[in-house]
Amino acid sequence: MSRSWSIRRACALLPLLPFVLFIAAGVGYTVLQSLGLWISAHSAESYPAGYAVILRSAWFYRSLLYSLWIATVSTLLSVVLGTLLALLLRGLPQRLYPFALMYKIPLILPHVVIGLIVLLGFGRGAALGRLLAAPGSSALVSAYVFKSASFVTLLVYAVLRGFDLRQLETARMLGAGALLSFRALLLPVILPPAATAGVIVFLFSFGAFDLPFLLGASRPAMLAIDVYNRYWYRDLSARPAAMASLVVMFLFSLLFVTVYFRLVRRQKHGIRHV
């Protein structure tokens, strides 16, 4: 019986097989190239592994730090603004809600369109670009925030819709101010979806290519741009380093997600019983 159950479970997982194979093949191919193997289909020549190159490269560290900084700032701003917008929406009268759905527009716009909109605002001749000291970073962060804040709003608002506003009325009757009500009643509701959205936004910002390509600075560049430049604009010997950067990005993302889920699980089992 246990054997047939195992077979049934294996069959149920079968539809996932193409995705697993696709990801495994991609990661495997990247790891192989990062080690200097299978660099070109037309050449059996092997190259030195890329890890030594990137770990000795100051550019790599500067790109990594720059990517982390952009991703962190974009994530924090997106989460704060997106959450505020979700709270605002929750407080709106029902009849105004159809108009408030406009917040979803950035979600359906392609990244390149958002990039161009921001480029017009932050370009050298544009007013915002002149106002801000670092137009490249500001434009990039603005584009990420423009795109991601509505995503945060979507997730947080979905949870807030189930929040009983009478909790706030009760808190007010019991003498609580806005800060205590927010900390004790709203924050526990908002935090899980905001954190989940934050993780997704962070990883997206950290590894994205299109927006940095349009808007980002080139020295230092975001890691994805650095990888692209190494892969396409240099000779074959630079490819292992490009792929090693990708592997580092992948491992970092994996570590980040693992730590996040461990924290979430510990919180679920250790503190909350609702």
Place this chain on the structure above:
Amino acid sequence: MNVAVDKLTKRFGETHVLRDLSLSVSHGEFVSVLGPSGVGKTTLLKILASLENPDSGSVQCGGRNAVLVFQDYVLFPFLTVHQNVAFGLEARRMPQRDIAARVGRLLSHFGLSDKATEYPARLSAGQKQRVALARALAVEPQLLLLDEPLANLDKNLKRDTALYLRRVQREFGITTICVTHDQEEAMAISDRIAVMLDGEIKQLGTPATVYYQPNSVAVARFMGPVSVLPNSLLACRNASLADQSGTCMLRPEQVVLRPSASGSLLVTEVRLLGLYQFCILEAHGVDYEVFTSHPADLQRGQRVEISRVAVAFEKEPVHETI
């Protein structure tokens, strides 16, 4: 603390929810506002709790010193029972030692000491209600407002809980206004009942008064089954409830139907409704709907005569203070 509500008016769009509503409640009194669903009872509570503003009229009840306990209790789901009860005291920045002492006393009083570290999701409906009451009473409000306090409970639990609520209210000596649509619930729990119909208080009096001496047919019908009969049909014509139009409103236990071959009324329909019967009596081509507890064995086609009996409650003095 006296609660004085004077000519309160509230509209939502075109709907007139409260119309010149007036009500006064004495210190330590338990008053139930009784009315059908959608009549504006909860709106009245929210105005008393300062959660809504009236369009006109005035309320004197201490504003922020009123705490409303919602029908479904609205406990804070991410706080433990102890934290729920302590919430209002934390908000008032009371010293931690005093908070712990007061919350401990309340939890012990409400039999919740062993639930102090539980979250609301793990409590039964009765426990949730006790937590909500303890949380409200922790801040020692001058006015306690209860929204349908027994609505979420089993029928068997209702009477016990009603008595429990009444005991708690007396022990804490707190002025309480409760809204409900359930007549039995209101009678079981209240010093006085305010019958609210069409956004107005139609009658305010003791449970016995509003039940046995309603001031209108609408109030009488809302309070329970009532037979509205012309005095001329009653064999015994000392009906104290007879109004000037010559009709009399009688509760089932006040109506006696006596089988008599020469009786002027013909039983054309009989239905047993538990404690009483509903029947249609015909006299001179007119049908009368009658609720009666006596006798229990009426038959269709019988001829009967009708008389009324007085009940002890009717002899109570009447306090009409609308």
